[in-house]
Amino acid sequence: MRGALRRLFGGRARRRWVHLILGGALAMPYVLVGSVIVGPLTGVDDVFGSLPLQLASFALGLPLAAVTSLFPLTRPLESAAVRALCGVDGDDALAHGPARTRAERARTALWFTLHLGFGGIVAGMSLAVPPFAVVLMVLPLFAGLRHSPLDLPDVLDHGWTSALSPLAGLAVLLALAGCAAGCGALLARWAPALLGPTPQDRLAAAEARAADLAVRNRLARELHDSVGHALSAVTLQASAARRLLGTDPEFVREALAAIEETTRRTVGELDAVLGVLRDGDAPGTAPAPTLATDLDGLLRRTRAAGQPVSATVGTDPAALPPLVSREAYRIVQEGLSNALKHAGTPVAVRIAADDGHLEITVENALGTARSPRPGGGHGLRGVADRVRLLGGTARAGPSADTWCLSVRLPLTAPATTAEASARPLPRGTA
Template sequence: MRGFARFLFGRRARLRWIHLILGGALAMPYVFVGEVVLGTATGAMDFGSSPLQLASFAFGLPVAALTSLFPLTRPLEAGAVRWLCGVDADRLAYGPARTRAAKGRTAAWFTLHLGLGGVISGMSLAVPPFAVVLIVLPLFARLRGIGGWLPEVMDHTWALALAPVAGVAMLVALAGCAAGAGALLARWAPPLLGPAPEDRLAAAEARAAELAVRNRLARELHDSVGHALSAVTLQAGAARRVLGSDPEFVREALAAIEETTRRTVGELDAVLGVLRDGDTPGTAPAPTLAADLDGLLRRVGAGGPRVTATVDADPATLPPLVSREAYRIVQEGLSNALKHAGDQVAVTLRIEVVGEHLEITVENPLGDAAAYRPGGGHGLRGIADRARLLGGSAEAGASGGAWRLNVRLPMKGPA
């Protein structure tokens, strides 16, 4: 019983009733147009007559279906359905109807909304006053003769006793009709106002593009900031150990720290500029092998590790995309070697062109297992993602007492 009462008079039922009343209000201009057109055509200018009103209502619905082709109809109707009918937002489409099928579904929905809304609005105006009169009729005898609109049967005692029951039944029936019509609209809203397959495909492509941008920004932040923090930590530690014995080394380490942090702040500003709504990206250029390979090796070597680099390729001739991604791969490979193997190991870097591929190899001794730091794992995943996006491959693992990272990038970039 409580569930039935909630279905008739609960908050959702009341909101759906409001939605139907709005549909009736939207139908009124079309009804007026129908009255003018039909009244002029037939000569029946009695606008208060029921036949003319019904005919005008039937005439106005097709006109409403035509006006539903305006682009704003579906977004406005979808917003009203979401808030008043309780339909989940992801089951509705909020953009204008583009295809012929979507426009047809929107026209069908608009006609259904205005049709049911007009009927329920008319009932909501006519039924409550009559029902209230029936409810209070036994208490006010003079109401029985008003305008002669109550039947003579009301002069009988049994009819007066049943009049309040009939009035309450009429109100409950009105609530039931409104609740049923509201539930029907909520049931048909997703098929008629929901996204079509092409809308879902466009939304999925937009989400995939946004996710790809976010993943790229995450890789850039991880590689740039993570490498900078690892390099600065190693450089500061090395400078602290020889602070009193080798001032020249300390000056070089501090200079490397300054340069590393300055470049990283510029790169961080460029990446964060993409994340700020309405802000332009930073102007710091993306680092490449041609622009900063020597600087990268100098900054890494300032922290103490011995980096032996062999470059059998001209960085200036590499495609810009390959050069940029290769720089990040070298940066992350050296950062992983320093972070996990320590600053006293010898790191070997080799960059060469083999056929139509650029091969990058970073190798360092495993050394004492206690020197390795726990955690991590995102760097190698980011390297693999960068190689895969270019159509290349990446392999990493321990072999023969050394840790080896090997990456192959096609010179022509992704297909």
């Protein structure tokens, strides 16, 4: 019983009732235009004095409403009203913009006609039924109402109707509420189909979200690899310089010089990445580092932090494709950064070209692990993304008494139109 009353008189039902009454208010100008047509055709001066002529005016006005619904703002306004009053969940269930195609305009016209049609009926009933129901409920108290000029049904002239008329009045009100709730529920059910985006709109929105996510993922990777590595290196360089400040001034000078070079270079990379985020601004001019342009500098700055690094390069970095060289640089950088943060043991870097592939190995002994940084753990995920987008393979994990990051990249990278979703790099092949 309580659930039935909530469906008839609850907050959602009341809001949908208001939505229907608004439809009835919007229908009034079209009904007036219809009455101008019906009056001369029937020869009746007072069209609104006859219920059949009122209905005829209403029926003539609805096609006019369908035509005027082609106005571009109709669909956005109706969608906003449905969101606010009909309880349609989901921001993407209804379209935000005007109808563009013929099918969208036809669905909008059908919705507008239904809204005004149901709204006109419910609004008319809402005006006429409550006074009639009140008269029925008070009829036993005011017997003179039977002979008043209210045009009451003849059955009410019988005395036995006095006991039943209050129940009849209550039933009439419940019928009105049920009619309003039913019409409101139907409109709420039909709204997504008639005012919602088309499959093409949903596909375009999904592609836009995928493109935005691709940019965000790439920016996150670039910031993590460039800024994260630089901060790790600077922290360790400063720590080593502090420990040897009084015993090895030459090492301290080299560490401070490395800190200066690292921060200056990272500021340029950060400006390049943030330039993409500035709406209306051109991207930064600092080029992305590659193996050809900064492998030696990367190794030098890592060694300046006190990390022993040996490197074997079996190919000419300048001969590598720019995209492969750039991504390979970030992979080597991440491998060195992980060794700096977690191991603190000598690192061996090997880069070679074999059978149309670039092979990268970053290996270090499993020393005493440093304390992990809170919130870390995204570096290998970024490596997995880079390798997957280039069509390569990667392995990361312990091997005997060493930790090894092994990557194999094709020298002819496949074209890609969208970023893959981020997922952690497994201990097997990525």
